[in-house]
Amino acid sequence: MRWFSLRRLAGGTWFVAALFAGTVVLALAAIEASVETQNYQRGLLDASAYNATFDYSRAQIEVEKLARLVEGFGAGRADRDELEIGFAVVKTRLDTLPVTINGRPFKDAVAARDELAATCDEIAARLPRTAGPAMAEQMAGRLETLARTFSRLATTANAVQGDIIEGWRTRLSSALVDVGISVRLLCGFGFLLLATLVSQKLYFRRQALTDPLTGLPNRASFRDWSHRAAGAKEIAIAVVDVDLFKEINDSCGHQRGDQLLCQLGALFREVTGLRSEVARIGGDEFALLFVGPGAHERAETACTMVTRRLAVLQGTACDERRPTLSIGLAASKDGSRDLEALLLEADAAMYAAKSSGGAAIVQATDEFRSRLEQRRRLQRDIASAVSRGEFETVFQPIVDVGTLRAHGFETLLRWHHPEFGRLAPDFFIPLAEETGAIVEIGRFVLDRALAIAANWPRQLTVSVNVSAVQLGDRAFVSHVKNSLARHGVAAHRLILEITETVLIRNANAKTVIDELRSLGVGIALDDFGTGYASMGYLRQYRFDKIKIDKSFVSTMNQEGKSAAIVRAICSLARDISATVVAEGIETEELLGLVDAAGCELGQGYLFARPMSALQTSRFIERYGWCASAPVPAAANDAVATAAAR
């Protein structure tokens, strides 16, 4: 509580300013007091350096001795030499007698000295001439009187010097008291300042490590957790992401979104007990750390409880949709993996839960990990797959349904991985899109397709798939233009196949498509019917071809609506001057249905499987194209078999 109040005080600028000002004032006072102390000490030292009292006492003794000598000389007891020495001693005393005390004139001493000097002169002048006991005694008497004067001088001086010393002592003592008070106060202020600084530092540190919205530790704090988990054998991490959080924000407002995050924060706090931590590590992403025995089980329980309680929590959304969570869970029971690795796994598991539609808990099992590892491995490998020549372009004919002659070929890609063998585009293209390797791969495919198509009869088109990442590449159009020029292929023979997703993911798709069309390149809308199948795109863009997804075509012979949908699309396409390509024609029956529905072009195993460049050339030679011999449906099996090899 004390710290809390100090922290609040520390937050006030006035408090720190007052402390600072107080410290400065006290420091100045302490400096002044210490200077005074020094001066007083010097005064005291000077005052006690020399004791004038001693000189006056000595003078008394010496004068008395001279009196005895004068007496003795008069009585013939003392000789001239002794007398002379007595005089010399007294004269020296006269010469050295202090007449000031600590710089102040001491009048009594001046008077006594002058009287002694006069007496000495008189005795020196008279004694040798009028030497006699009577005279000597008189002289000695005068000296005795003088000796008493010096005796009184000594006692007076003693008191005067004592007073002076006492004065210095008093001043020194009070100055020392001042210094003591200043120093103690200064120490107090210093301690307060120090405590304030420490508390401020702690406060700022806590602030830096706390998420202001939920009050949970933030990502920066989360990074420090590795210290807590260090040495623990059992560690579990759950990464939790709110499904469709953006939609909640968009439809219910950010306030509601924030409220949901706060509610979640409180839920996490409730379900995690001791030896566990919660942090908000991203916008709608939380991390839970469990350390110690049963970490994995505790993590599972906590995640399940959160999911359950969120489902019954009131006021989490503005409509009937209830928010759900995608949770990725990773655990280590033997301390073999560190926190960082577990976090990556949990994160990947969370994404797996998310991509499977959300509202799920995915555990990063050994199998999951090996898949993840393989994925990472492929992502690494794919970057250099082009330069290692592991990609192969294959071609599948697009056939005129009416004449059964080849209209063109769609270029497809195969990856021959040295370890995992042949891999399908559905599997590796998303990986390449994630790493950005797709741009280089796309260029390679376009280049190969045009290089091969250059050798085909000019009537045949060549279709190449374009990914969203490629379309976003600024140099894409110029690269297409340069490739066409380099291989001498007429622009109208190139058909770029684009999915709805590509259009959604590129804000400037229209510009790019317009530029491509202005080159003369044809644009096909791929996989039509599987996504949003928005009529908006058909209005917004002009497509030369619409490719109906094979999921519709392959079910045309079954009960249902597929045939009707295909017919409707064909009719729609005719009205917007686009050609329809039906994908996935595998049987004669389907071919007939497609034809009846009004599709002009078809593609599928019935005609041929994807073939190598050489096989494609042979296929063209054998079955012709456009105005030449139609592709015999009966010949398909042989070709398909050849292509499959």
Next chain:
Amino acid sequence: MAITRRALFGAVAAMVCVGAPSVARSGGGLDDPDRPILAVKRGGVTLARFSRADLAAMPQTKIVTHTPWASEATTYEGPTVAAFLAGLGETGERFHLAALNDYLVTAERSLLTEAGAILAIRENGRFMAVANKGPVFVMFPFDADRRLQSQQYYSRAVWQLVEIDMS
């Protein structure tokens, strides 16, 4: 040179005595430069006696300083105590310094030598008479070193020094 100076100062001293009171004149012997004035003893046994002339013949060191016994800065000259003791070849560490006025003080050799004390025989260029702190005045460079301005050193500044007794 030393002899010439001694003769010169002797003459000056004689001239001063002419104007001095008769007691001083009749006792002119006290200030005779060749009269032994400083006795060096060990345990009361006299080892050597020095006249003012002997002391003047030794290398002289000058100290200009204030003292509690003079109102102005005064110049003192004489051999350093260190040189004097070195010349004696004696190794006493503790001395009794006795003066003509029965003043007696003990002093460590180091206290005197480290402070740079001298056996001053001249004051402002003139030999000091017995009636004026002479013939020997132990002097310290008080002005040069503040630490010397204390009772400890003032009490060892003995005038009319007549005896150094080593023990």
